[in-house]
Amino acid sequence: MPNEARPSTGEQARQHALAQLRQAILRGEMAPAQRLVENELAEQFGVTRASVRAALIELESEGLVERIRNRGSRVRVVTMEEAVAITECRMVLEGLCAAKAALAATDDQLTELVEVGEAMSKAVADGEPVTYSDLNHELHALIRQFSGQQTAVELLERLNAQLVRHRFQLALRPGRPQKSLGEHLAMIEAITARDPQAAETAVRAHLAGVIDALRE
Template identity: 70%
Template sequence: MPNHTRPSSGERARQHALGRLRQAILRGEMAPAQRLVENELAERYGVTRASVRAALIDLESQGLVERVRNRGSRVRVVGVEEAVSLTECRLVLEGLCAARAAAAVDDEQAAELADLGAAMRRTVADGDPLAYAELAHRLHHRIRELSGQFTAMELLERLDAQLVRQLLRLAFRPGRTRRSLDEHLAVIKAVTARDPQAAEAAVRAHLTSVIEALRAG
């Protein structure tokens, strides 16, 4: 019986390969500097080499893949200094989004953010850094949505993709989630208090802390 969910060629095949490859990289299933062999990937995802090649070009434009002369494609390595630079850009854009969200948030949305904060507390109490990292990402994403600043959202999604492995590594550092929790709760408090200046300051303080942690190694 033909597999209609995995077309072997065409635009749907490219999108299928792109989605699977992107998730594999973001989840750490493919390590930094790992070679991405088109034939192997085409067989794994049930698509043509051309579909894989097109997906790799897209991932290169997103900063997740790089082409090495005479060696093909590999998962791009993001070093500490580049991670710091990317986070400095996040700091400005996230601050803007937090300020806009604080000016726009309604009671139902404020309660949703408070619930996220409570869930983050539980993951820290349970000693589950992976679940904490996922909730922290959800919080940042939700604040961006509430801001209505769609240009900033698009730019931040690109930065997020390049930083995800570094941030996961930080989440597993002893004591880091506790400090991060306090910082995120401060962001929630400022946004739900509808204080744009405090919300922007809280996000900047959090991401400054992330930069310090990245530099500490």
């Protein structure tokens, strides 16, 4: 029970609580719609309620928790419709990033993309969906990073955080990696060809496919 890992030293209490709570939610250790009582969290993390409070306010505006006046906080449940709406936003924003990455990436960075693509092909051939899922995230993260579009990157990271639960569900579906591999390779090819138009189209096609899969 004493999970107060490191009340440690100079580590600012609020940041500590924030990081702990965010990780716990992202790892799915908090059941969906679970009540988050400030006192309990404070004791659990070894910080005071004020720090927990500050962390909750921050997580609220990240869309990870829901706070109702005088009623408390709970982890936000993302419905299927919301997941679709979020992915639609991802679609256009990642499209933008891909188009910019096609123009702005260095040759070394393009090589990196190709390597990830090869690793993805291998993961599918070997039937390793978990490895493939990790590479999937890595690929999207690299494209974001190479775009140099800081605003879009921040928005996308916020959106992605809200999707953890749905994403896990999707990654382990049989046949899904085979389908998305081609889309991913098309994205990589368009970017390495330095064709922003094609890159945006490829990314949007891919995420349109994800939306279809989400809807089942």
